[in-house]
Amino acid sequence: MVQKLTTLMETPSQTAGPYVHIGCVPTFAGLGGIYPEDLALSPITDAAKGEIVTIKGSVYDGTGWALRDALLESWQADARGIYPGQPGADPGVTGFCRFTADKDSGEYTLRTVKPGTVKTRDGKVMAPHISLWIVARGINIGLSTRIYFGDEDNDADPILARIEQRPRVDTLIAKPEGDGTYRFDIRLQGEGETVFLDM
Amino acid sequence: MYEASPLIPRNRAAHPVPYDPGYKTSVTRSPNLPLLSLDSTPSEETGPRFGHNMIGALDNNLILNWTKGEAPAVGERILVHGRVLDENGRAVPNTLIEAWQANAGGRYRHVKDSYFAPLDPNFGGCGRTLSDDEGYYQFLTIKPGAYPWPNRGNEWRPAHIHISVFGHAFGQRLISQIYFEGDPLIDRCPIAATVKDRGQLDQLVAPLDMAMAKPMDFLAYKFDIVLRGRRQTFFENRPEGM
Numbered sequence: 001m002v003q004k005l006t007t008l009m010e011t012p013s014q015t016a017g018p019y020v021h022i023g024c025v026p027t028f029a030g031l032g033g034i035y036p037e038d039l040a041l042s043p044i045t046d047a048a049k050g051e052i053v054t055i056k057g058s059v060y061d062g063t064g065w066a067l068r069d070a071l072l073e074s075w076q077a078d079a080r081g082i083y084p085g086q087p088g089a090d091p092g093v094t095g096f097c098r099f100t101a102d103k104d105s106g107e108y109t110l111r112t113v114k115p116g117t118v119k120t121r122d123g124k125v126m127a128p129h130i131s132l133w134i135v136a137r138g139i140n141i142g143l144s145t146r147i148y149f150g151d152e153d154n155d156a157d158p159i160l161a162r163i164e165q166r167p168r169v170d171t172l173i174a175k176p177e178g179d180g181t182y183r184f185d186i187r188l189q190g191e192g193e194t195v196f197l198d199m
Numbered sequence: 200m201y202e203a204s205p206l207i208p209r210n211r212a213a214h215p216v217p218y219d220p221g222y223k224t225s226v227t228r229s230p231n232l233p234l235l236s237l238d239s240t241p242s243e244e245t246g247p248r249f250g251h252n253m254i255g256a257l258d259n260n261l262i263l264n265w266t267k268g269e270a271p272a273v274g275e276r277i278l279v280h281g282r283v284l285d286e287n288g289r290a291v292p293n294t295l296i297e298a299w300q301a302n303a304g305g306r307y308r309h310v311k312d313s314y315f316a317p318l319d320p321n322f323g324g325c326g327r328t329l330s331d332d333e334g335y336y337q338f339l340t341i342k343p344g345a346y347p348w349p350n351r352g353n354e355w356r357p358a359h360i361h362i363s364v365f366g367h368a369f370g371q372r373l374i375s376q377i378y379f380e381g382d383p384l385i386d387r388c389p390i391a392a393t394v395k396d397r398g399q400l401d402q403l404v405a406p407l408d409m410a411m412a413k414p415m416d417f418l419a420y421k422f423d424i425v426l427r428g429r430r431q432t433f434f435e436n437r438p439e440g441m
Contacts, residue, residue, distance in 0.1 A: 006287075006288060007286050007287060007288070007428070008284060008285075008286050008287075008288055008425045009210065009213045009286070009398075009399060009402070009425065010209065010210065010213045010214070010286060010373075010425050010426065010427055011213075011373060011375055011402055011403070011424050011425045011426070012213055012214050012215060012375065012394045012396075012399045012400070012402060012403060013214050013215060013373060013374060013375050014215065014361075014374070014375045014376040014390060014391075014393075014394075014403065015222075015224075015225075015374075015376075015390060015393075016361065016363075016374045017361060017376075018309075018311060019299065019307045019309045019311070019312065019361075020299070020361070020374070021309065022299040022307060022308065022309050022323075022324055022325050023297045023298060023299025023325045023327075023361055023363060024297060024299075024363060026323075026325055029308070029309045029310060030308065030309065030310045031308060031323055031324075031325060034264060034265065034323050034325060035255065035258070035327075036255075039249075039253075039297075040247070061227040061228050062226070062227035062228070062231075063227055065227075067228070069311075073372070075242070075245075075246060075247065075369040076242075077241075077242075083241060083242075083245040084245075084247070084248075085245060085248060086245070094247065095247060096246075096247035096369075118240070118241055118242060119241075120238075120240045120241075121203075121205065121238070121240070121241075126240065126242070129242070131242050131243065131369055133369070133372050135374050136228065137224050137228075138222070138224030138225045138226075138227070138228035138229075139217070139225070139228050139229070140214070140215035140216065140217050140219070140222070140225055140229070140390075140393045141214045141215060141217060142372060142373075142374060143230070144243075144370075146242075159235075159237060159240075162235060162237060163235060188227075188228050188229070188230060189227060189228065189229060189230055189231050190231065193230055193231060193232050194230075195232075195235055196230055196234050196235070197234060197235050197236075197237065198208075198209060198211070198234035198235060198236040198237070199206075199236070199237050199238070199239045199240065199242075199243045199370060
């Protein structure tokens, strides 16, 4: 026999289900007023420093149908690459946003500040990116991915560099459409499947 | 607060399989291709924090919060309580836990729920709280009812409460469901069955906890939550090429 490992197993995930909005975005579910306002409606205040960008897109299932019941969450650094809570972070950036696909069109909108570069532990510079987490009915464990920007230099990014099939890198890059707007569609399965991360 | 150490890589065997034909919606919503597994970076090791000033006095009391304390919801009154820990067994203090659920008849207060069990005019079905300095949390609520859903011909969800937990890092983000001890529907549920390790499924079943029940008032169920932990960093920052 050997000593017992004392580490615990993580609580298993379960799908957020079709009514995730009740708990996370009560106003969307028709429960407006239970809290003064829904949590994390914006990742920035009007005082945020940097370039304001708007990202739009949809989450498509394996048949090409846009999910109407997805819940998305984003987390990012400020314009100088400092995460909220770290020394020197921009007080105008809360960094966290929670948003839904529109119940009719399936399109989401994220208005935020473009983040700066962030270094990995071994000093490599990651290109500006926003971390994204997606849950919905039918998704048993939340899916993690990143939004990079098509008008930034992404060539040296150490995460993108680890994607073996180079055409798949494009699935993580938001396409600039002018006027600070970007398109970032997420394909859960099949042709053009988005790269999902396990980090 | 930035804690520099990396997250323990997620043990995917602790979790449900993403693709499970028994749960039909997962068939078109699960990736076909493998995940890209990498060490965590500051993007995963940091995360949002929420303050006590955000939490209202009744936010963790689902029996009273919908009516702002005016009238109690109908159903079996229960306390759901436990601790939030990490894989190293350390308490996770001051972290946001959100909960949502159906009422005693299995009906959700959601524009898209058309089940004919009636709404309870005194029950909203969502709550939230922060764990305390020892990672302890509690909700007072009504035990939710089972409800039917369109999957196979005659499918019923076991009674459950959905929970969402933040931890201190975006990479710890977790949504799951609390089931209740002794519910015969658990073993028939295709969503519960997406967790293939029986010991792990058992971790989602809250035991009756008479020690925390309040006589002549409410029963209690205990539910501990384990989030990813951080790796010890004895040998880090190795120079390039080592």
